[in-house]
Amino acid sequence: MDGDSAHSMEAEREMTRLWRTFRTVYELLADRGYEVSDNELVLPLEDFRAKYADPLGYPDRTKMKIQARPTETMKLKYTALPSKANPNPQPDCGTIYVDFCPDSSGVGTKQVRAFNHLVDENNFHTGIFITQTPISPSAVRLLSGVPGRICEHFQEQDLLVNITRHELVPKHVLLSPEEKAKLLERYRLKESQLPRIQVSDPVARYLGLRRGQVVKIIRKSETAGRYASYRWVI
Amino acid sequence: MAQSGPSHALKTSLPETYAAVNAQQPPPSYKYPTQEEQDKYLEGRPGATQQHLEVALEHAQQIQTQKDAEDVILNRILELLELPSSPTADPAAPSQEDTIKFKYALAPFRPSDYDNLILERNFEDSCGYTLCPRKYRKQDRGPGGGFQFKYGPKGSGPGGRGRSVDIVSEDRVEKWCSDACAERALWIRVQLSEKPVWERRAGDTRGTAILLLEEARAKRLKAPAPTSSVSSVVDDLQSMGLGNRDRSRELAMERGDTSTIRPDGRVNVNIRENQRSSHQVPGAPQMRPEDANGGTIEGYVPREQQRVDQDGDIDLLDQI
Numbered sequence: 001m002d003g004d005s006a007h008s009m010e011a012e013r014e015m016t017r018l019w020r021t022f023r024t025v026y027e028l029l030a031d032r033g034y035e036v037s038d039n040e041l042v043l044p045l046e047d048f049r050a051k052y053a054d055p056l057g058y059p060d061r062t063k064m065k066i067q068a069r070p071t072e073t074m075k076l077k078y079t080a081l082p083s084k085a086n087p088n089p090q091p092d093c094g095t096i097y098v099d100f101c102p103d104s105s106g107v108g109t110k111q112v113r114a115f116n117h118l119v120d121e122n123n124f125h126t127g128i129f130i131t132q133t134p135i136s137p138s139a140v141r142l143l144s145g146v147p148g149r150i151c152e153h154f155q156e157q158d159l160l161v162n163i164t165r166h167e168l169v170p171k172h173v174l175l176s177p178e179e180k181a182k183l184l185e186r187y188r189l190k191e192s193q194l195p196r197i198q199v200s201d202p203v204a205r206y207l208g209l210r211r212g213q214v215v216k217i218i219r220k221s222e223t224a225g226r227y228a229s230y231r232w233v234i
Numbered sequence: 235m236a237q238s239g240p241s242h243a244l245k246t247s248l249p250e251t252y253a254a255v256n257a258q259q260p261p262p263s264y265k266y267p268t269q270e271e272q273d274k275y276l277e278g279r280p281g282a283t284q285q286h287l288e289v290a291l292e293h294a295q296q297i298q299t300q301k302d303a304e305d306v307i308l309n310r311i312l313e314l315l316e317l318p319s320s321p322t323a324d325p326a327a328p329s330q331e332d333t334i335k336f337k338y339a340l341a342p343f344r345p346s347d348y349d350n351l352i353l354e355r356n357f358e359d360s361c362g363y364t365l366c367p368r369k370y371r372k373q374d375r376g377p378g379g380g381f382q383f384k385y386g387p388k389g390s391g392p393g394g395r396g397r398s399v400d401i402v403s404e405d406r407v408e409k410w411c412s413d414a415c416a417e418r419a420l421w422i423r424v425q426l427s428e429k430p431v432w433e434r435r436a437g438d439t440r441g442t443a444i445l446l447l448e449e450a451r452a453k454r455l456k457a458p459a460p461t462s463s464v465s466s467v468v469d470d471l472q473s474m475g476l477g478n479r480d481r482s483r484e485l486a487m488e489r490g491d492t493s494t495i496r497p498d499g500r501v502n503v504n505i506r507e508n509q510r511s512s513h514q515v516p517g518a519p520q521m522r523p524e525d526a527n528g529g530t531i532e533g534y535v536p537r538e539q540q541r542v543d544q545d546g547d548i549d550l551l552d553q554i
Binding site: 106107108109110136137138139141142145 | 304305308311312315350351353354356357358
């Protein structure tokens with residue numbers, strides 16, 4: 001009896017943790033500009049449990065697969081400016097697919113290969129692979145080496161809380177190519193003269209920023225009220 | 235500049251076929267822009283010169299080489315996960331084919347890449363040694379786990395009595411199926427070159443001439459006892475032909491020590507003897523009276539030579 005209750009406590013704990021991660025994933029998708037419905041964003045724990053628990057009360061990660069399509073505003077942001085060579089540019093974004101890896105340890109090239117294959121076969125533009133433990137260095141390289149597709153990796157514990165909701169994290173807004181061109185024109189800058197932010201920065205990873213984009217960072221300022229700065233993603 | 239990879243011609247749901255198709259594709263390698271493209275690029279940039287562009291292209295090419303090499307290593311790791319080819323293979327006597335494949339694949343590896351391979355193999359539940367088909371040791375860890383005692387053979391303790399005891403972390407022991415396999419795998423690791431493959435030079439044998447532990451042992455047993463008699467050393471030196479001028483030129487060529495500017499080597503060596511100012515032959519030293527007692531050594535007189543006068547004063551005459 002005692003062992004049983006310990007078991008269910010353990011299951012309950014894991015369930016709650018995963019529910020938090022799951023919610024952060026939806027917030028992430030919404031922040032990036034994908035179509036996410038309102039009740040998905042505020043999914044209560046009971047509903048999550050009813051939907052994704054296995055008979056033992058543990059979460060069943062194989063059921064937790066998310067797909068989302070980009071909104072029109074997001075497509076606009078990811079469309080390059082028309083140029084002579086490319087007068088009618090297409091938006092460089094598409095359906096995103098999120099997969100939770102059910103293996104509790106030892107995630108290596110085998111799982112990543114299967115994930116890559118899945119993303120490629122279903123023609124998803126972007127894939128997010130979420131694991132419980134860190135993945136091996138070769139798996140990281142394999143994940144980033146899919147030609148023409150973007151595959152990202154997060155650990156469940158990284159998404160336990162939404163870092164962008166922390167009061168010390170300022171608001172990051174991605175600029176569209178047009179806004180970027182205007183900014184550079186306004187300040188008479190080359191993009192290399194902007195301050196920079198790394199692609200591996202936690203917020204940059206959260207927003208899925210790509211090299212060459214410019215992000216506007218809006219901070220609170222005691223003297224000026226709001227203070228905006230711009231960073232070039234490298 | 236970088237070309238996007240060719241789109242997949244074949245889409246299939248079989249992971250094996252998919253992997254095979256992916257493996258067949260050569261890594262997207264660097265294509266050097268033609269003169270036309272270079273001119274076109276320079277046209278729009280008044281500040282840039284041909285030289286700037288060449289430097290940039292040179293660096294780009296180096297980076298591309300690195301990326302290609304890393305891709306090769308990743309593919310090799312994936313290949314080595316499949317070894318050994320038969321599930322009943324004996325790690326102590328691996329098949330010829332597997333051995334050749336293993337050694338060939340290891341050539342571009344650094345020790346860190348080899349560690350990745352071991353990690354990957356453990357993730358697939360196999361022993362860290364590539365030629366071993368068994369599973370790796372996995373023990374259930376207690377709540378205070380993470381370390382374990384490891385006892386040496388009898389008589390290995392301090393002073394030749396008892397057993398030596400080592401406390402080792404479990405993941406170091408758990409990578410392999412047995413201690414023998416651990417030894418084999420680590421023996422391979424020490425032979426790998428720390429230098430990344432794109433920095434290695436031609437003729438760098440480290441990392442290419444890899445021996446398995448069994449081979450190395452067999453070789454050591456077979457090797458004749460070292461002969462170190464003077465005559466054999468002299469013979470060896472003579473057979474090297476150091477004095478031979480043609481031969482040394484050949485050797486310098488091999489080292490890359492010659493150039494068209496300085497045909498004799500990297501620096502010009504001119505031997506110039508000192509001119510002797512006089513032709514007098516210095517004579518042998520002659521005995522002088524003060525040399526009778528040896529004199530002083532930088533002002534110090536050895537104790538035996540300090541003659542004490544009748545009144546107890548040290549006679550300083552000799553010392554001055």
